Amino acid sequence: MPGLAVVVAISALLLGPIASSLDINHYFSSGQAFRYIHDNVNVLSLKTNTLPGVFEDLPIPHAVNGSLWTLKVEFLVYIATGVIGATCLLPTEGKGWRSILFATVILYLAVRMITVTKAEFDSWNTGLDLFSCQLIGVFILGAIVYTVRHWIPRSGLLVTGLISLTYLLRETSLFLLFIYLSHGYFLLFVATSSFHLLGKRTRINDYSFGVYIYAFPIQQIMVTLAPGISPVSLFLSSLPIVTLFAIASWHFIEKPCLGLKVFYGLESAK
Numbered sequence: 001m002p003g004l005a006v007v008v009a010i011s012a013l014l015l016g017p018i019a020s021s022l023d024i025n026h027y028f029s030s031g032q033a034f035r036y037i038h039d040n041v042n043v044l045s046l047k048t049n050t051l052p053g054v055f056e057d058l059p060i061p062h063a064v065n066g067s068l069w070t071l072k073v074e075f076l077v078y079i080a081t082g083v084i085g086a087t088c089l090l091p092t093e094g095k096g097w098r099s100i101l102f103a104t105v106i107l108y109l110a111v112r113m114i115t116v117t118k119a120e121f122d123s124w125n126t127g128l129d130l131f132s133c134q135l136i137g138v139f140i141l142g143a144i145v146y147t148v149r150h151w152i153p154r155s156g157l158l159v160t161g162l163i164s165l166t167y168l169l170r171e172t173s174l175f176l177l178f179i180y181l182s183h184g185y186f187l188l189f190v191a192t193s194s195f196h197l198l199g200k201r202t203r204i205n206d207y208s209f210g211v212y213i214y215a216f217p218i219q220q221i222m223v224t225l226a227p228g229i230s231p232v233s234l235f236l237s238s239l240p241i242v243t244l245f246a247i248a249s250w251h252f253i254e255k256p257c258l259g260l261k262v263f264y265g266l267e268s269a270k
Contacts, residue, residue: 003209003254006249007065008065008068011064013033015051015054016033016036016051016054019221021054026053032048032050032051033052036050040068043075045072049065050062051064058223058224060220065213065217067215068213077139081143106140107144113136114138134176155189159182159189162186163186166178206250207246208246210246210249219234222237222238
């Protein structure tokens with residue numbers, strides 16, 4: 001993940017020395033900056049989220065990039081999906097019985113993973129934490145949606161209904177499940193609309209990963225510069241900066257690296 005490697009290097013070698021309460025000599029002599037790079041360029045590691053003297057007094061103290069830990073879970077479920085696909089267990093596209101059977105089986109698995117209680121989850125002895133388990137459940141929900149996408153109506157009324165039902169279930173064990181369902185459906189509803197806020201260019205350029213990996217450290221910087229800033233103000237003030245970093249990451253790092261697949265013959269040119 002070249003984009004990940006770059007944001008990790010920027011955080012440790014540029015952001016860290018500037019934001020640290022330590023002088024630059026003590027910052028680098030601690031060795032923690034280089035451990036941060038070593039531990040986080042490997043997507044299967046991602047175990048170090050602090051830099052010496054950085055973000056010590058924030059509401060989320062010491063955290064440099066609190067979003068990166070999910071990449072390990074995401075990577076593992078992609079690997080699992082590839083293995084399942086290689087064994088021909090995944091359904092082909094269409095509306096056939098195989099798609100419905102697949103969706104039914106894994107829907108049960110997804111619901112169980114998202115709605116499991118802490119006590120019950122601990123008894124499973126999975127080696128994961130509860131939130132990682134729920135994250136995998138959400139990934140499975142996404143796979144289900146893709147599998148049966150031909151049968152899912154696009155309806156503003158359904159958006160309203162799901163959000164209303166989510167509110168009504170707020171005191172039940174199903175609340176978290178419907179949070180994911182309602183928000184996910186709402187995002188898909190907006191994404192597939194004929195109106196595109198960012199224009200047609202966003203259909204061929206993928207800025208999502210850049211937004212994901214740069215948002216947290218940029219927002220930590222904003223909180224440092226404006227203590228007590230409200231969540232709404234933080235979102236609005238950081239959004240244009242995060243977007244610029246995401247655009248730069250895509251055009252100068254991610255897209256050129258993806259182009260190497262064509263160069264080395266791993267993918268045919270379009």
